[in-house]
Amino acid sequence: MMGGDECYFKIERYICVQYKKMMETILSAKNIVKQYANHRALDDVSIEVPKGCVFGLLGPNGAGKTSLIRIINQITGPDAGEIFFNGEPLMAKHVEQIGYLPEERGLYKKMEVGEQAMYLAQLKGMSKAEAKSKLSEWLKKFDISPWWNKKVEELSKGMAQKVQFIVTVLHEPKLLILDEPFSGFDPINANIVKREILRLKEAGATIILSTHNMASVEEICDHIALINNSKNILSGSVKQIQDEFKEGIYDILFKGNMVAFTNALWAGAELIDSKEEGEYQKATVRLLNQQSPNNLLQGIITSVEVFGLKEVIPSMNDIFIKQVETTNLKKAVSHE
Numbered sequence: 144m145m146g147g148d149e150c151y152f153k154i155e156r157y158i159c160v161q162y163k164k165m166m167e168t169i170l171s172a173k174n175i176v177k178q179y180a181n182h183r184a185l186d187d188v189s190i191e192v193p194k195g196c197v198f199g200l201l202g203p204n205g206a207g208k209t210s211l212i213r214i215i216n217q218i219t220g221p222d223a224g225e226i227f228f229n230g231e232p233l234m235a236k237h238v239e240q241i242g243y244l245p246e247e248r249g250l251y252k253k254m255e256v257g258e259q260a261m262y263l264a265q266l267k268g269m270s271k272a273e274a275k276s277k278l279s280e281w282l283k284k285f286d287i288s289p290w291w292n293k294k295v296e297e298l299s300k301g302m303a304q305k306v307q308f309i310v311t312v313l314h315e316p317k318l319l320i321l322d323e324p325f326s327g328f329d330p331i332n333a334n335i336v337k338r339e340i341l342r343l344k345e346a347g348a349t350i351i352l353s354t355h356n357m358a359s360v361e362e363i364c365d366h367i368a369l370i371n372n373s374k375n376i377l378s379g380s381v382k383q384i385q386d387e388f389k390e391g392i393y394d395i396l397f398k399g400n401m402v403a404f405t406n407a408l409w410a411g412a413e414l415i416d417s418k419e420e421g422e423y424q425k426a427t428v429r430l431l432n433q434q435s436p437n438n439l440l441q442g443i444i445t446s447v448e449v450f451g452l453k454e455v456i457p458s459m460n461d462i463f464i465k466q467v468e469t470t471n472l473k474k475a476v477s478h479e
Contacts, residue, residue, distance in 0.1 A: 170228055172227075177222055185207045188207065189224075190211075193365075196349060196366055197352055199352050201360065201367055215320065229317070241318045242316035244321045244324055245322050253295070255293060264277070264314055278309070285309065337362065369467075374470075377466050385459070392430075393455060394426070407447070412430050412434060413428060427455065
């Protein structure tokens with residue numbers, strides 16, 4: 144039986160661990176439920192967003208991402224569950240510490256760029272002088288200083304996107320929520336925005352990125368949560384998730400006869416694909432029976448000249464498709 148002192152120290156240690164976790168997390172959503180008439184948009188969804196990271200909030204259309212974003216922004220409330228911001232229950236005072244770029248952009252078309260940006264910055268608690276100084280810096284950085292006196296309706300979609308992004312980040316919020324921030328941008332301007340997102344992260348901001356662009360997820364996200372059918376079906380660091388979904392597949396670059404290579408594989412691996420790459424042969428193989436890459440090399444080096452062996456890391460796009468299709472299939476089977 145546990146003694147009183149031992150019980151006390153175990154409880155104290157648990158509290159310390161939970162407190163440390165809370166201090167390392169800027170946003171915590173716990174068991175969130177949101178119901179709209181006959182549709183449950185969020186069903187017991189929990190996420191933990193670490194401080195100082197780019198966090199990918201992923202999922203197909205209608206999965207529940209927008210509902211969660213609206214709850215975090217206090218546009219609507221959950222029917223059950225709790226949201227914590229910097230260790231505190233989410234409150235109205237936290238609005239000034241959050242910047243939100245919605246997928247449906249919301250600039251006033253008849254207002255001038257400078258006038259509108261100044262107005263929105265002051266709504267977020269910035270002084271007029273500070274807002275003007277910061278806005279001038281951002282317009283110069285995006286090479287759009289001449290737009291100050293232009294009306295929003297005179298801007299192209301890409302130009303308006305730049306202004307909306309600047310307005311979102313101008314007050315230097317601790318948490319940025321960017322919903323499809325690359326929509327409407329050409330590749331050059333999309334890269335400019337990516338660079339600024341990473342710079343903001345380095346400066347201490349945390350960014351929640353909601354996007355369907357899986358290449359961008361791999362490029363800039365540290366952690367992700369994948370929502371499908373109103374549930375969080377996958378979450379963790381990008382590296383951890385990619386490691387989890389590895390299938391023991393390797394690309395091998397060699398010189399020699401493909402038949403000899405295939406025969407050398409024996410029962411330890413199966414050939415998935417092969418092609419010529421200049422003077423080399425490239426084969427993609429899957430290891431079988433818990434074979435190691437070393438065993439694979441030892442089996443083939445006597446038959447062909449090996450120049451390279453590289454593990455194939457599953458892309459986030461492949462993982463996204465696989466997990467969504469799997470959960471959709473399970474849902475369909477459960478309703479039969």
